[in-house]
Amino acid sequence: MKIIYTHTDEAPALATQSLLPIITAFTGAAGIEVELRDISLAGRILAQFPDRLTDDQAVPDALTELGELATTPEANIIKLPNISASVPQLKAAIRELQGQGYAIPDYPDDPSGEDQADIRARYDRVKGSAVNPVLREGNSDRRAPQSVKAYARSHPHSMGAWSADSRSAVATMSDGDFRSTERSVAVSEATSARIEHVAEDGSVTVLKDALALEAGEILDAAVMEVAALRAFFRTQIKRATEAGLLYSVHLKATMMKVSDPIIFGHAVETFFPELFEPTGASAAELKAAGYRANDGLGALPATVTPTYEHKPALAMVNSDRGITNLHVPSDVIIDASMPAAIRTSGKMWNAAGELQDTLFVIPDSSYAPLYSEVVEDCKAHGAFDPATMGTTPNVGLMAQKAEEYGSHDKTFEIAAPGSVRVIDTVTNTVLLEHAVAAGDIWRACQTKDAPVRDWVRLALSRARATGAPAVFWLDETRAHDAEILAKVRDELAAHDTAGLEIKIMDVAAATRFTLARARAGQDTISVTGNVLRDYLTDLFPIMELGTSAKMLSIVPLMDGGGLFETGAGGSAPKHVQQFVEENYLRWDSLGEFLALAPSLELLAEKEAKPRAKVLADALDQATSRVLEENRSPSRKVGGLDNRGSHFYLALYWAQALAAQGADAELAARFTPLADTLAAAEATIVAELAAVQGGPVEIGGYYRPDPVLVAAAMRPSGTLNDALSRFVGAAREGAAA
Template identity: 45%
Template sequence: MSPILFPSSRSPAMRPWKTDVRTCVASMSDGDFYGSEKSHIMSKAGNVKITMHCADGTTKVLKESLALQEGEVIDASSFINIGSVWPNLLSSLKKKSKTASTKATMMKVSDPIIFGHCVKVYFKDVFAKHADLFAELKVNVNNGLGDVYSKIKGHPKQAEVEADLMATYNTRPKLAMVDSNAGITNLHVPSDVIIDASMPNVDDKLEEVKCIIPDRCYATMYGAIIDDCRRNGQFDWKTTGHVSNVGLMAQKAEEYGSHDKTFEIPTKGTVVVTDDAGNTIFSHSVEAGDIWRMCQTKDAPIKDWVKLAVNRARASGSKAVFWLDPARFGFVGLDISFATPVEAMKDACLRARAGHDTITVTGNMLSIVPLLAGGVLLETGAGGSAPKHVEQFLKEGHLRWDSLGEYLATAIGFQELGERTNNPKSTLLGDTLMNAVGKWLENNKSPGRKGKQIDNRGSNFYVALYWAQELAAKDASWEPLAKALADNEAQIMKDLIDCQGPPCDVGGYFKLDEAKEI
C-alpha cells in the first residue's frame, strides 16, 4: 500500500521530537496485574465462589456465588500493596521536569487505591504530621488531594495544613498540572487524568515528563511509542498510515477494577476461586493492602469481536494485529497476527511511518465495537481533558471541546450502515460527511482555546455547512439548505461569538438541569 498524501493544510503542524528528550515511562517489573493474571474458560455452565483464606486459619467469603455460562472466560489478577513501590517509581524525578501519575479514570475501585497511595507517598510528611487530624476529618486519600482541601475547609488548622501542602512542592519533584492557572495538580482528583491526556505545566507550557504507569498492561506500549519518537522523530502526518481499533465490549461490560469482584485485601492469605464441586480454579497469594480483582467475559461477544476484526481487515485490506501475548493466550487458528501490546505498538509505529494502515484488535481500548444484535458502536475517545473544558465553559461560556472524533464516528456509522443494509442514501451521508470533515480540517475550524474565539458550537456549524455543500454537489435537494447556511454564515458566527463571556450555569455535570441548559 502506497503512502497516503494529504494537502499540506490538512493538519496543524506537530512539534518535532529531539533525540535527547528525557520523557520516559516508569512501571513495575513484577507484582502488578500483568504479572499475576490467570484465566479460565468454563467448560459448562455453573457457579464460582471467591473466598479469602487468611493466614490465621480463618476464611471469609468475598463473593458467595457468580453464575457463569458455558464458554465464559473468567480472569483474575492481584496487585501488591503499592505503598511500598511508589518511592521507587518516584525516584530520579529531580532529573526530570515533572511526573504524571497513574491512569485512574475508568477503574473506579482499583485505580483510586493505587492513586491514593501515590498521594500519601508524595505528601508523606504532611500525612505523617496531620495523621490524627486527617483521621478525625475522615479524609479519603483515594479521592485525591482535593479531599484534603475539601475536608479541612473552615477548620482552625486549615491555614497550617494548606501551608504544609504548598511547602511540599519546594522539596519534592514537580507535578503535572491539570489546571496550572488554578493550581490543580495531577494528584488533586483521580478522575481528572486519563492515561493518554497531555498535561501542560505552569503557564500551559508542555514539559518533559516521567509518566508513572505502575501496571505493565499499559506502561509498555506507551513506552514503545515514546521510544519510537525519540529514535525516529515526529510522525509525518502528510504520509503516515492510519491506526484504527476494533475493541471488545462484553455483554454487561465490566471495566477491570470497577465492579463487585474487586477487593482491597485486609490481611495476609490466599484468594481462592472454586467451582460448584469445590474444586480450585485458580488462587493468588496476597498480603494486606494488595488489590485482587476478577472479570468475566461471555463467549458470544468474544466470537463477535474476532468476526468484526476479520471483516474489517478483509474490507480495508489492512493488517490486523491482536494485542494478545501469544505465550499467554495462544493462537486460535485464524490467519491474523498476534503480538504483545509493546510489540504491537512497535509494529503499528513502523507501519504508520511507511504509510501503511493497521487495525489494532484490543480487549479494552475501544473504537469500533460490535453489537450482538447487529451493527457497531463507534467510541470516540475518553474525555481526559473534559473537566478543564467544562470549567472554562461554566466560567466564560466558551466550550473548546473538539468533536472531531464524533464527526468521524458519525461518518463511519453511516458508511457501515449503508454497506450492511445496501442503502445508498446512508452511504452518501457517510461519504459526504467524511469529505466535509476533511474540508473542516483544511480550513482549521476546530475550537479555539480562548473565549471570543470559535468554540464547539461554531465548529458544529461549519461541519453542517460543509456537509450540506457536499450533499448538494451530489443531490440538488440539499441546495436550499447549503445556500441558507452559507448566506447566513457571518451572522451565525457573530451570534455564537457574542454569546460568550458571561458565566454559565447548567445545573450539574453528568446530569444537567433541563431548565437551565436550554
C-alpha cells in the same frame, strides 16, 4: 428502528443543545425518528433514587433501557462521551443536585447498617465506567476516516521536538503487580463459582457468590501486592528526586473505578508520608475530617498543608491553579495524559508553567511497555510527522464486559492476610487461588467465548477490507493472553486467511512493529484487548490527527444492532470552563458528525429506508467540506466555535441534499433551506460571534439548566428561525 442519541455530560452535552435540533430537523424531513436519552452522571444518579424524588423530579433509568436495547437487532445508538465518575466527582454531583432541590442522600464512605449499605450500592452502580460495559454488547472498530486523515496530512498539527538527550522515561513494576501475579483458566462447561477469602485462622468470608460462568469462558485473577506497590513508589520518588525529573503517576482511576483509586491513594501516601504518620498531628486531623488519600490532595482539609521540600517536583494538571497530578484521581487518566506528553516532547508541565523532562510512573506492567517503547522510539528518531505517518486503526475486544473493565464487581481490598480463592461450586474444586496480605488489591475478570470469536472475525474483515496487516497484541507469557490465544488460533483456523497478513506479538514487539510502519507511512491494524483498545485509540489519533475526537468508532453489536461512539471527552471539562468564562465552546463535534453517518446507513440497511442512505451520503460530503474549508472550532475567542461549526454543517448538508439526484422530492424539500442559510451566512456568523467574550450562566455543571443552556447554545435567531420554518414546511409536506 429509531436512532437513539445520548445526552451525556460537560462539553458534549452543551454541544448537543446546538447540534441535535439540526439533526432532528434534517432527519425528520426524511421521515426518520431521532430520540434523546439521558445517560449523564446526574441523570444516572437520579435514576437510582426514584423513592426519594417527587413525581416531577423523577428520571427514567435510561441506561438500563439502552442496555436492554443493545442486546436486540433494533439497537441504533449514538453514544457521546460521558463522565466516568471518580468518588470526588460523584460527591460533587451529589452536592449540586442536593442544592437544586433533589433529596438524594450523601455518599457514605464507610456505610454502617442496611440503609447506608443500600445507598452505597446504588451509588456504586453509577461511579466509574458505569455506562460503557452496559452498552458495549459488541466489539470495537475504531479508525480515522479517509477525509479526516487526508485533512491531517495536508494540515498537520504541531508536534513538540524530541531530543535524543531527553531524560524522560517510563517506570513500571517488575514483580508483585497485576501482570506478574495473573492466573487464568478457561472453563469447559457452564458452571457457577464463589470468591472467598480464607484468613490465616481458617475463617472464610464470601466476597462474591453465584458467579455465573459460561462454557468456554475465561476467568482471570490477579493481585496488586500493596507492599511491592509502596516500595515501587518510594523507589521512583527517590529516582525522580536524584535525576531532577518531574514525578508523574499515570493510572485509570475512572474506568478502573475500584482498583486504581486505591492505587492512587497509595501514591499520595508514599509521596507525603509525614501526613500519614500514625502518631503525627496531621494524621489525627485527617482522621477527624474523614479524609481518604484515595480522594487526593484536593480533598485535604484546609488546616493540613503538605510540604514539597526534599521531594521531586510534581507534574501539574494546571500550573496556574496549583493543581498537581496527585490532586484529584479523575485527573489521572493515562490514555489522555501519556499521549499529550508524548506529543509535547516527552515533557510535562511543572509548577512554574514550564515543560520539564518527566518520570512517567505506571505501576502495573501489563501495558506500560506500550508507552515505554514510544518514548524510547521518539528519543531515537524524533517526533512523528502527521503529514507523512501511516494510520493505526483498532479492532478492540470489549463485548460483554470483557477483561479488566468488567472487574469492578470482583475487585476487593483485602482486609486480612490469608488467601483468596475462586471455587467452582458445582464440582467443589479450586479454579484460582492467591496468597494475599492486608491491603492487597485482588481482582477477577471474565471474558466470554463468543466475543473473542466475534473479535477475530471483525479483525479479519477489516484486514480484507484494507489490505493492511492485522496484529494481535497478545503475549504467550501472560496467563490471560495464553488462554485468549488458544481461542484466536482456533478461530483463525476456521477462516480463509489466504492473502492476509496476520501477526501475533507481545505489547513491546507490537509497538515497535507498528511505530516503524507508521514512520514509513504504512498502515497497521491493531487488534487488542479492552484496555489497550482504550490506550491505542487515544495515542495514535493524537499523534496522527491531533485529537482522538476525530475518530470514527463503530461497534457492530453481536445481536445485530449498532452502537456508534463519538470520540474521547478528556478535554471536555476544560472546554466547559472556557465556555462559562467566555461564552466560547471549543469542543469539536466532528465525532458526532462521523457517528451519525453510519447510524443512518444502518437504518437504511435494516429498515429499507433509502432516504436514510441519501442523508448519510450528503452528511459525509458536508463533513468533508467542514474540514476542507476549515469550519472546525478554533481555540480562542473571536474565531468560529462549536456553534459556528454546527451552522456550517447544516449549510453544507442542506446544499448536498439539494444537489443530490437520488431523491428529487427530498432535494426539492431541502433547496429552500440551503438557499436561506447561504443567503443568511454572514448574519448568522455575526450573531454567533456577537455573544462571545463574556461569562455565561448555565445553572450547574453536572445538571445545568436546559433552558439556560439552550439559550446559550442557540444564540442565532436567524438560524433558529430558518430551522423552525423548515421543520414546519416538512411537516406540512408530510401531512399532504
